[in-house]
Amino acid sequence: MSTISDFNEEEKGKVLQDLTSNAKQIQDDLLKEILTLNAGTEYLKDFLHGGLHGRSAKELFKKNVPIVTYEDVKPYIDRVVNGEPSNILSVLPITNFLLTSGTSAGASKMIPSNIKFLEGYAFIGDLILHVINKHVKGVEKGKGMLFFLTSHDSRTPIGLPMGSATSWYLKSDYFKNRPSSWYYSYTSPDEVILGSDSKQVLYCHLLCGLVQRDEVMRIGSIFASIIVRVIKLLEDSWKELCWNIRSGHLSEWITDSGCRNSVSIVLGGQPRPELSDEIEKICSEESWEGSMAQYVPTLNYYCNDLPLVSTAYASSESVYGININPLSKPEDVSYTLLPNLCYFEFIPLEGDDNDVVDLVDVTGFYNKAPQFKVVGRENVVLSIETDMTKEEDLFKAVNQEKLVLNSSGLRLVHFTSSTDISSSPGHYVIYWEVKAENKDIKGLEFSEKTFLECCLAMEDSLDEGYKYGRVHGTIGPLEIRVSIQDSHMHKI
Structure with missing residues (x-):
């Protein structure tokens, strides 16, 4: 990917116009390049049966290469992590692994990467510079x-x-x-x-x-x-x-x-x-x-009256697009996909119980490039910064604290959760309604000790993204607000 850092503003504007006006052809050419380069890798060769050989890259890709989750590719990634050659997955040497904020099986995903990612980061920075210059x-x-x-x-x-x-x-x-x-x-x-x-x-x-x-x-x-x-x-x-x-x-x-x-x-x-x-x-x-x-x-x-600007949308997998209307309100921001950065597929959502998935709404087009709005993340119920706690993870943590709670003669009747960002760093808040099995709670001191143990059990059960935030001070201590049937609410 050529650099445009030395281009003048007119030349940068032409680059943006060319990319967005020829989005389909650029995407088709990019997919062909990816498949041609990597057809012999262990991961792709069984799907592509030796290469393109004159066949349409897009049709071959759609017909033969399945839609997968991270867990499907993880065994290949783990082999490279543990020392096997990069060409299991990629002809270009894998130089490092990017750790995602979204988790899989309670741990950050490890995304293989190489120099192409850095080129994309630098490229998008140059285009953002052009857009901001134009509007501010x-x-x-x-x-x-x-x-x-x-x-x-x-x-x-x-x-x-x-x-x-x-x-x-x-x-x-x-x-x-x-x-x-x-x-x-x-x-x-x-x-x-x-x-x-x-x-x-x-x-x-x-x-x-x-x-x-x-x-x-x-x-x-x-x-x-x-x-x-x-x-x-x-x-x-x-x-x-x-x-x-x-x-x-x-x-x-x-x-x-x-x-x-x-x-x-x-x-x-x-x-x-x-x-x-x-x-x-x-x-x-x-x-x-x-x-x-x-x-x-x-x-x-x-x-106050200063504009809030979101310039681009990116993840560990790729840089996706830029905001060509930087002075729009945050709730109105749509990002224009840049077709030269990676190959994109928009897939109707049918649900996925395992992965954190970005949900996007295609809002229109800039020239012929799709514009999209990020509407949320599937399965994520709690998030302060880069942590992404899924409903499944929250239930696992609650089940761990229930072991502590049950052993004390208390029973969890209902619970819900939220985040509190009124203080810094923000923290998770879990709301419980509990009752005593024998209808005899021996004072608040006993209850606080029990609920403190529950807090520790829950925090120990949450995923690595949450624990990273706790260790490095970007997430505050978990808070449990307890409503005891026939009593008052207490904060632990």
Whole structure:
């Protein structure tokens, strides 16, 4: 995939027009390229019987290659993870595995990846730059206050990296050697972006942005939930941030060496009492009122008249499309599919009990490229950030706590659940109605001990995405609100 980073705005606009006007042909050519390259792989050869040999790639693909779930392909992926050659699945060498937020059998899916993914990430960034330039005047005159977080990568038995798609891009040479345009100009040094401790990183992002507040033209993150966390961080820590700015020195608890050294350079040991006073005056005001759709009301409150922009839609499997109308309201956003990034099939939903599946509604076309709106995720009942807890997982967790509950002489009568994002980080809330088998509850102290054990049992039973969030501070402790028949509600 050729880079367009050196193209002028007119040339980038022509690229977008060509892609969307010839979507069908580009998709057909891409499928043919994929099948021709990979016909000899162990996974495809039994379906394709040796290659295309003049046959239509699309008809052969639809007739011979079945629709599968992750679990169908997982045995092949596991073999590569454990050291067998990449060509089991792909002629191009598999360089790493991307861990998804959606889970399968209680663990993140491992998506094989290679250089093509990074090319797609860089390509879509160049097109987003073109679209934003077209719709938002003056944005190129400042910097972006972007709250990037990188995950803690692990490795396969043979040493291939495993981590999130965003982290892989941020740690790659594509990001390190990114173009010198406004779109890639940030208030935070790269050392902060690549920091390992999310609490320290978000604090340093916020501090760097406040110090350079006159240059900030846009604020953003990969996930809306992170912006809400930052707002809460500002609410809790503005006095300390003001002290850093007033003194020109960083707080001692920032121990990540990359963060500490780079932010100290930004501060420069230079006291800024006027800026500190200005921020302190604003933050001293009394009012701090306070998926991604669940965060829109909070963001709307703090953004006032500023536009909320969703630029693109992507996952660990691929980058899908961009928002060519960036100033549309969040609830009205549709993404325009880019046909050169991967081969797409739109399949009517019939239900799937195992996988987390994105549900999309095709809302129209831009030229001849489909536009789609993400309407939800099948089977997901609870989500704070990148965690995706399915109904099935929730029931398994409830069944574990019932073992604790039953042994104490209490019985669960009804339950429901929700998320609470009024505090940061957000957390799961489970509502229970319980009753005593012998109709004799021996005081609230006994009940609290029992329900605390239930909380721990439930958290231990939830999937790896939830546990990752708990360990790294993006999800708060699970809360159980208990209504005891013939008694009052209690929070544990």
